[in-house]
Amino acid sequence: MAESRDRGGDGNPVPESEPEVSVGRRCLVGATMGLFGVGYAGAIGYPMYRYLHAPVERAALAAQVTEVSPQGAQDIPPGQAMGFMFGSRPAVLIHHADGQWSAFDAVCTHLSCTVKYEPENDRIFCACHLGTYDPRSGEPTSGPPPRALTKFVVKEKDGAIVVSRN
Numbered sequence: 001m002a003e004s005r006d007r008g009g010d011g012n013p014v015p016e017s018e019p020e021v022s023v024g025r026r027c028l029v030g031a032t033m034g035l036f037g038v039g040y041a042g043a044i045g046y047p048m049y050r051y052l053h054a055p056v057e058r059a060a061l062a063a064q065v066t067e068v069s070p071q072g073a074q075d076i077p078p079g080q081a082m083g084f085m086f087g088s089r090p091a092v093l094i095h096h097a098d099g100q101w102s103a104f105d106a107v108c109t110h111l112s113c114t115v116k117y118e119p120e121n122d123r124i125f126c127a128c129h130l131g132t133y134d135p136r137s138g139e140p141t142s143g144p145p146p147r148a149l150t151k152f153v154v155k156e157k158d159g160a161i162v163v164s165r166n
C-alpha cells in the first residue's frame with residue numbers, strides 16, 4: 001500500500017500517487033522503445049530484404065520477357081550493332097554486313113561484364129579480361145569465357161526487328 005504524507009500542511013495526509021505515475025511512465029517508455037525498435041528493425045531489415053531478393057526478382061522478370069522489339073533497330077546500318085534491354089538484361093543486336101542479323105545476351109559468361117560488338121574487328125568483345133566471341137554464333141573465340149553467349153532469334157516483322165528467346 002502507498003505511503004501517505006502531509007503535503008498540504010493542514011494535517012490531512014495526501015495519498016502518494018507517484019508509484020502509479022511511475023508505472024505509467026514505465027509503460028510509456030517501454031512502448032516508445034518498442035516502437036523505436038520496430039522502426040529500427042524495419043530501417044535495417046527492409047534494405048537488406050531488397051538487396052537479397054532483388055536478383056531473384058530480376059531473374060524472374062527477365063524470364064517472363066520472351067520477345068522484344070528494340071526501338072530503331074530496323075535503322076541499324078549493315079556492319080553496325082546496338083545495345084538494348086531484353087527484360088532486365090543487356091543484350092546486343094548485330095546487323096551484319098551481308099544483311100543477316102544476330103542477337104545475344106550481352107552478359108559475359110566469364111564474370112558477367114557487359115560485352116559489346118566491335119565492328120572494326122567483327123567480334124564481340126569483353127573488356128574486363130579481353131574475352132572475345134564469334135558475332136554470329138556467340139561461341140567464345142579467345143580469352144577466359146567458358147561458354148557461348150545466349151543467342152536470341154531475330155526476325156523482321158511488319159518492318160520492325162523482333163528479338164525472341166526462340
Ligand code: FES
Binds near residue numbers: 111112113131145
Ligand atoms: S568477364 Fe568477360 S572475360 Fe572476364
